[in-house]
Amino acid sequence: MFSNRKSFQHIFLKKLEMTYGKSFKESTIQDQYHTLGNMVREYISSNWISTNERQRSTHSKQVYYLSIEFLLGRLLGQNLTNLGIREVVEAGLKELGICLEDIEEMEPDAGLGNGGLGRLAACFLDSLASLGLPGHGYGIRYKHGLFDQKIVDGFQIELPEQWLRNGNAWEVRKSDQAVEIRFWGDIEAYQDQDGYWRYRHRNGETIAAVPYDIPIIGYEIDVVNTLRLWNAEPSPFPVHKNSMDYKRETEAVSEFLYPDDTHDDGKILRLKQQYFLVSASLQSIIENHRKTYGTLTNLHEKVAIHINDTHPVLAIPELMRVLLDEELLDWDTAWNITSQTISYTNHTTLSEALEKWSVSIFKPLLPRIYMIIEEINERFCKELWEQSPGDWERIERMAIIAHGLVKMAHLALVGSYKVNGVAKIHTEILKKREMADFYQIYPDKFNNKTNGIAHRRWLLKANPQLSSLLTETIGQKWVHEPEQLIQLKPFSFDRSFQQSLKKVKQERKTILSNIIYQQTGLLVDDHSIFDVHVKRLHAYKRQLLNILHVMYLYNRLKEEGNYSIHPRTFIFGAKASPGYYYAKKIIKLINSVAEKVNNDPKTSSILKVVFLENYRVSLAENIFPASDISEQISTASKEASGTGNMKFMMNGALTIGTLDGANVEICEEVGAENMYLFGLKAEEVLHYEQSGGYRSFDYYYHDNRIKQVLEQLVNGFFPNSFDIFEPIYDSLLMQNDEYYVLRDFASYVHAQEQVNNTYQNEDKWLQMSSLNIAHSGYFSSDRTIQEYSEDIWKLKAAEMMR
Numbered sequence: 156m157f158s159n160r161k162s163f164q165h166i167f168l169k170k171l172e173m174t175y176g177k178s179f180k181e182s183t184i185q186d187q188y189h190t191l192g193n194m195v196r197e198y199i200s201s202n203w204i205s206t207n208e209r210q211r212s213t214h215s216k217q218v219y220y221l222s223i224e225f226l227l228g229r230l231l232g233q234n235l236t237n238l239g240i241r242e243v244v245e246a247g248l249k250e251l252g253i254c255l256e257d258i259e260e261m262e263p264d265a266g267l268g269n270g271g272l273g274r275l276a277a278c279f280l281d282s283l284a285s286l287g288l289p290g291h292g293y294g295i296r297y298k299h300g301l302f303d304q305k306i307v308d309g310f311q312i313e314l315p316e317q318w319l320r321n322g323n324a325w326e327v328r329k330s331d332q333a334v335e336i337r338f339w340g341d342i343e344a345y346q347d348q349d350g351y352w353r354y355r356h357r358n359g360e361t362i363a364a365v366p367y368d369i370p371i372i373g374y375e376i377d378v379v380n381t382l383r384l385w386n387a388e389p390s391p392f393p394v395h396k397n398s399m400d401y402k403r404e405t406e407a408v409s410e411f412l413y414p415d416d417t418h419d420d421g422k423i424l425r426l427k428q429q430y431f432l433v434s435a436s437l438q439s440i441i442e443n444h445r446k447t448y449g450t451l452t453n454l455h456e457k458v459a460i461h462i463n464d465t466h467p468v469l470a471i472p473e474l475m476r477v478l479l480d481e482e483l484l485d486w487d488t489a490w491n492i493t494s495q496t497i498s499y500t501n502h503t504t505l506s507e508a509l510e511k512w513s514v515s516i517f518k519p520l521l522p523r524i525y526m527i528i529e530e531i532n533e534r535f536c537k538e539l540w541e542q543s544p545g546d547w548e549r550i551e552r553m554a555i556i557a558h559g560l561v562k563m564a565h566l567a568l569v570g571s572y573k574v575n576g577v578a579k580i581h582t583e584i585l586k587k588r589e590m591a592d593f594y595q596i597y598p599d600k601f602n603n604k605t606n607g608i609a610h611r612r613w614l615l616k617a618n619p620q621l622s623s624l625l626t627e628t629i630g631q632k633w634v635h636e637p638e639q640l641i642q643l644k645p646f647s648f649d650r651s652f653q654q655s656l657k658k659v660k661q662e663r664k665t666i667l668s669n670i671i672y673q674q675t676g677l678l679v680d681d682h683s684i685f686d687v688h689v690k691r692l693h694a695y696k697r698q699l700l701n702i703l704h705v706m707y708l709y710n711r712l713k714e715e716g717n718y719s720i721h722p723r724t725f726i727f728g729a730k731a732s733p734g735y736y737y738a739k740k741i742i743k744l745i746n747s748v749a750e751k752v753n754n755d756p757k758t759s760s761i762l763k764v765v766f767l768e769n770y771r772v773s774l775a776e777n778i779f780p781a782s783d784i785s786e787q788i789s790t791a792s793k794e795a796s797g798t799g800n801m802k803f804m805m806n807g808a809l810t811i812g813t814l815d816g817a818n819v820e821i822c823e824e825v826g827a828e829n830m831y832l833f834g835l836k837a838e839e840v841l842h843y844e845q846s847g848g849y850r851s852f853d854y855y856y857h858d859n860r861i862k863q864v865l866e867q868l869v870n871g872f873f874p875n876s877f878d879i880f881e882p883i884y885d886s887l888l889m890q891n892d893e894y895y896v897l898r899d900f901a902s903y904v905h906a907q908e909q910v911n912n913t914y915q916n917e918d919k920w921l922q923m924s925s926l927n928i929a930h931s932g933y934f935s936s937d938r939t940i941q942e943y944s945e946d947i948w949k950l951k952a953a954e955m956m957r
């Protein structure tokens with residue numbers, strides 16, 4: 156149906172009529188989007204089935220990637236690209252007077268994630284399929300993804316997101332594969348006929364998990380993997396409870412994504428969601444495995460289960476439960492299988508973000524799981540005792556259950572065979588500090604897997620202009636083998652390539668300027684430097700440092716008649732967790748500075764500040780290609796990896812950043828001379844944290860630039876915002892500036908001056924930009940997934956059928 160333009164048109168029109176009972180003329184773009192989506196899904200259905208059959212019949216080892224978040228964004232455009240049918244569809248629609256881009260705009264983002272962690276999971280699915288690897292995702296089909304953000308009067312307002320309102324063209328409901336999940340109740344011990352003690356769950360409450368499958372289509376390969384999302388529904392079996400309450404409580408399990416990406420807010424519903432995901436996914440994995448092999452004793456040889464952070468860590472006790480209570484295996488056999496099946500990725504060193512559950516919540520909700528964790532803990536503590544008798548402090552530090560809390564990271568460390576951090580510096584910090592006790596007893600478990608991004612989405616699809624230029628210049632091999640981007644290196648000195656690159660960047664900046672105008676009514680100078688800071692709003696990411704620097708530039712432009720800089724547009728995009736009071740203040744501050752700067756005739760032609768609301772994947776796809784400067788300015792040691800930094804680099808933006816997360820590897824790849832590094836190093840931050848010695852007041856008193864901008868937070872400089880910014884002022888001075896904003900201020904100003912200087916030298920700038928693209932291949936998630944596959948999962952690729 157996509158073999159040529161005419162046959163595509165024919166089937167498209169026929170389907171449109173049959174589905175909607177309307178003529179083409181009467182159909183809406185919405186109807187057209189759904190028709191096209193359904194056509195693509197039908198088109199790949201035979202490959203989808205045959206991928207499953209091939210993976211089963213060849214007995215290939217499978218990896219299942221369990222994640223509480225999948226930040227997919229839109230699927231239509233990526234699917235058309237991966238299937239190689241974009242041109243046919245585009246041309247066919249054009250003849251009908253339809254613009255493909257308008258249809259793509261109809262698709263709501265699947266925003267089932269908060270930020271980097273969820274987007275990583277989505278990039279991994281793309282790479283698994285495109286590399287022909289048997290890897291599938293398991294997640295939750297939240298009715299409402301991450302909230303929609305509106306900015307009203309400079310403040311963030313959250314609205315419930317509604318991605319399923321008009322149906323989802325990509326999902327297939329598989330009611331026949333629904334499974335039951337059990338909560339509450341009590342555990343009864345009994346002796347079986349051979350005299351062994353067994354346990355059964357009684358008087359629990361059961362809910363149904365119904366799978367919705369989404370095809371994950373590889374790039375130019377006939378592999379279609381699956382993302383299975385679970386929907387919570389009332390169980391068809393009779394239940395003893397007020398049935399309206401039961402229905403409401405059940406549906407709540409897959410109603411909302413928790414809009415909180417670091418803090419554990421201790422909601423019981425969240426624990427329910429975690430067990431719901433894990434129990435449903437394991438039942439599905441085990442059923443599949445049993446169908447093929449008839450036994451679970453070889454599970455670890457044929458199945459790898461990866462848990463993305465600790466949210467799915469209950470996979471460990473849940474697998475134990477199945478093996479003990481249902482398979483009737485003994486503890487040691489069950490533990491061997493479990494702890495050789497499950498591997499774990501840690502995503503943070505922020506201690507407040509490490510998940511802990513109070514026993515008083517945990518135990519009644521998941522009584523059997525709790526018993527099993529108790530047993531795992533007892534055996535683990537016994538081992539610790541035998542290694543070092545009498546060292547109670549160490550046992551207290553490392554125990555899985557201590558002081559009435561279940562420590563999810565400890566459970567993950569004990570029960571999985573591999574543990575990885577997400578960038579070199581992060582893994583080192585885990586080994587040396589955060590998890591040093593565990594590293595000492597399990598040195599072989601620890602490994603690093605530096606994050607990556609799906610270059611097919613963030614370059615090929617998001618930036619067709621740059622992609623065409625790259626293909627014209629170095630051929631198309633880079634699409635399958637992103638490391639080939641290095642072939643671009645000699646062209647970075649080539650005037651004509653540089654000029655083409657400049658043209659592409661300009662085109663993308665103009666596109667973004669139009670989006671900015673549509674969204675905000677603001678006209679920005681598309682020849683100004685686009686200096687971009689987009690990511691979740693968090694104190695450690697230091698959007699505050701950026702905006703204080705803007706205030707400083709504004710002051711200088713106002714006060715010094717002959718101070719001149721290249722015009723600059725500071726672009727921000729960030730959602731703050733709804734309960735994160737401080738982060739919301741910073742959003743308000745950015746908007747207040749924008750109002751001041753953009754409306755001052757003295758500066759508005761030189762400085763502009765833009766806050767783009769509702770930062771999400773589809774918006775990001777228009778931001779990265781248009782960026783000149785990538786702001787990666789976290790307090791060193793706090794950002795585990797970052798992946799936004801990689802998307803910018805691949806699109807030719809230059810990084811201004813600290814040596815934190817994957818910025819370290821960006822520096823190794825492209826060289827410090829091709830980025831703008833500044834600020835404290837991780838060791839210096841860790842040293843301050845351990846030994847003290849930092850006094851933010853010193854920087855306030857000794858640097859007039861700092862003094863001035865801080866005073867402006869509280870002295871009426873923002874006339875409509877009396878009092879609002881006092882908490883920011885206090886955090887920087889009274890609370891001694893936990894994230895070293897003032898400490899790094901001077902260094903950041905200096906780095907920004909270098910940016911300004913280099914930009915005046917066009918050849919130099921374009922050369923640096925080219926070199927960033929040339930060295931970005933390492934940051935494809937294809938490389939990351941190949942490493943996971945070889946070192947952790949031990950997968951084999953399918954016979955490539957390109």
Ligand SMILES: *Cc1c(COP(=O)(O)O)cnc(C)c1O
Nearest residue numbers: 270271690771772775797798799
């Ligand atoms: C890549 C991405 C992120 C992660 O950005 P960081 O800068 O690594 O924190 C968050 N949200 C969206 C929509 C993204 O595309």
